[in-house]
Amino acid sequence: MPPLRYELVHRLKREFPHRVIGINGGFATDDVVLAQLEELDGVMVGREAYHHPWWLARWDALFYGEPESGLTREEVEERMVAYMEREAAQRGTAWHSIARHMMGLYNGLPGARRWRQVWSDHRLKGEPPREVMRLAHERLAVEA
Ligand SMILES: Cc1cc2nc3c(=O)[nH]c(=O)nc-3n(C[C@H](O)[C@H](O)[C@H](O)COP(=O)(O)O)c2cc1C
Known part of the structure; x- marks a missing residue:
C-alpha cells in the first residue's frame, strides 16, 4: 500500500472548492469517516467494508439521516x-x-x-x- 497523503487531498479541496473530491485508504471507524466529511465530499471504504460489512448497516442512519433497516x-x-x-x-x-x-x-x-x-x-x-x-x-x- 502506498503512503496515505490525506493532507494533499484536503489541500486539493481547499484549492478547488467547487470540485467534488472524495478520499480513500485506511478508514475503519465512524469517527475518522465523519472527520473526513467535515472537509471533503465523500469517503470510500474498501477493506474494512469487505472484512466487517456489518459496519455498513449503520451508515444510512449515520450519514444520511435515514431510519435504520432493523435487519439482523x-x-x-x-x-x-x-x-x-x-x-x-x-x-x-x-x-x-x-x-x-x-x-x-x-x-x-x-x-x-x-x-x-x-x-x-x-x-x-x-x-x-x-x-x-x-x-x-x-x-x-x-x-x-
Ligand atoms: C474487495 C475490494 C474490491 C476492490 N475493488 C476495487 C476496484 O474494482 N477498483 C479499484 O480501483 N479499487 C478497488 N479496491 C480498492 C479500494 O477502492 C481502495 O482503494 C483500497 O482498498 C484502499 O482503501 P481501504 O484502505 O479502505 O481498503 C477494492 C478493494 C477491496 C477491499
Whole structure:
C-alpha cells in the first residue's frame, strides 16, 4: 500500500472548492469517516467494508439521516441466500461465488470462524445454499 497523503487531498479541496473530491485508504471507524466529511465530499471504504460489512448497516442512519433497516445479520444472510437461489435459477451461478463475499458478516461475534468455515467448505458445494445456511447456524449456535 502506498503512503496515505490525506493532507494533499484536503489541500486539493481547499484549492478547488467547487470540485467534488472524495478520499480513500485506511478508514475503519465512524469517527475518522465523519472527520473526513467535515472537509471533503465523500469517503470510500474498501477493506474494512469487505472484512466487517456489518459496519455498513449503520451508515444510512449515520450519514444520511435515514431510519435504520432493523435487519439482523441472519436476515441479511437469508436475503443473500434468496439472491443465490435467484442467480442459480436465472444464470446458473454457483452459490459459493456469491457466498465468498459475505464471509465477514459475523466477524467479531463468537462462532464467526465456524460459521465461515461451513460457508467455505468445498465439500458442501453440491448442497443448496439454504441447507448450508442451516448447517452454518448450527455451528454458530454451538459457540454462541
Ligand atoms: C474487495 C475490494 C474490491 C476492490 N475493488 C476495487 C476496484 O474494482 N477498483 C479499484 O480501483 N479499487 C478497488 N479496491 C480498492 C479500494 O477502492 C481502495 O482503494 C483500497 O482498498 C484502499 O482503501 P481501504 O484502505 O479502505 O481498503 C477494492 C478493494 C477491496 C477491499
